[in-house]
Amino acid sequence: MTNREFLTLFHGMFLGFLFLLAFAGGLASLYSLRPGLVAASGLKPRLLRLKVSTWLMTIVAWLLVITGTYVIYPWYRAPAPEGADLSLYPRSFLRASETLSSLHTFGMEWKEHIAWFAPILATVVAYLVMRYGPELAKKSQLRRIVIVLFVISFAAAGIAGVLGGLITQAAPIR
DSSP, rough: OOOOHHHHHHHHHHHHHHHHHHHHHHHHHHHSSTTTTHHHHHHHHHHHHHHHHHHHHHHHHHHHHHHHHIHHHHHTTTTOOTTOOOOSSSSHHHHOTTHHHHHHHHIIHHHHHHHGHHHHHHHHHHHHHHHHTTTHHHHHHHHHHHHHHHHHHHHHHHHHHHHHHHHHHHOOOO
16 A cells, blocks of 8 residues: 555545544534433533534544645646556546546535535534533524534535545546
């Protein structure tokens, strides 16, 4: 395994796994703050778990987009020299194929631009959890807004992850 393959694997599998784990913990914690599910004595540990998971998701989301944008993506877009083996240059390889070019035109556009919504929205969620804390258990509309933002953040990252997996399957970085 080359260094590039290892870093790509670390980016997608390890950080992606942490992101998914933090999201699951955060969503379960947010959902469990419903008035009928939590007693006043159980609120403090749930809020601590919620704060930890939302901040973990936020940090991991930022690590994912930063490593993807500034480490992995430059390897992906490296221009192929004239007459080179295109399988060593993922962007050139995808663009050269009519059947695979949509992975580049749609997939990488999503990953380059829309994936940045994940850490931005995760940061908003983490802030709202820190700011409103116990009020999230009392104000169902506020809790629903936070859950929606949390899910949108996850969806943006999840779609980017699936597209990244498809792109890597078709044209791996070596």
